[in-house]
Amino acid sequence: MKLFNVFRVLVLIPVAAILISCVGIFAKAERGTVPDLLSSEWALTYISSMQLNTDYRPTLMLTEDLTASGWTGCNRYSSGVELPAEGDLVFTTIVTTKRACLNKAMKSEDAYLAALSSVDKWSINRNTLRLMDKDGITVLRFKRFGASPGPNI
Numbered sequence: 829m830k831l832f833n834v835f836r837v838l839v840l841i842p843v844a845a846i847l848i849s850c851v852g853i854f855a856k857a858e859r860g861t862v863p864d865l866l867s868s869e870w871a872l873t874y875i876s877s878m879q880l881n882t883d884y885r886p887t888l889m890l891t892e893d894l895t896a897s898g899w900t901g902c903n904r905y906s907s908g909v910e911l912p913a914e915g916d917l918v919f920t921t922i923v924t925t926k927r928a929c930l931n932k933a934m935k936s937e938d939a940y941l942a943a944l945s946s947v948d949k950w951s952i953n954r955n956t957l958r959l960m961d962k963d964g965i966t967v968l969r970f971k972r973f974g975a976s977p978g979p980n981i
Contacts, residue, residue, distance in 0.1 A: 860952025870970035900937040902929035
């Protein structure tokens with residue numbers, strides 16, 4: 829009986845170590861890294877406050893000098909960016925051009941800018957960027973430009 833228990837322990841320890849290392853790998857893939865966040869251009873695929881109109885699909889580009897810019901679906905915008913802690917993201921003072929657009933485009937722009945202002949957290953899983961509010965609820969989801977569409981699109 830003792831031999832069986834020793835054998836069980838010798839088998840379970842490596843299996844547990846493998847499982848623990850896999851959890852770490854998957855957690856990192858879900859979080860993404862700051863260089864992943866700052867080195868890609870993103871196209872909006874989901875906005876929580878309204879149905880996304882694909883004719884006015886906003887874009888987002890974050891840079892290493894902690895600025896954000898893109899297209900709202902109507903106007904160009906830019907903003908400062910803060911990364912106060914791991915997984916946190918705050919857009920500061922968002923400014924836009926003042927081009928007149930169709931009513932649908934303006935509604936899309938207003939919803940996008942409001943959602944962007946509410947962002948508090950971020951995560952990347954493969955080619956999908958999720959921006960979340962302070963409660964962890966996804967308010968915006970983006971696909972990396974050049975990436976093939978996945979199940980989150």
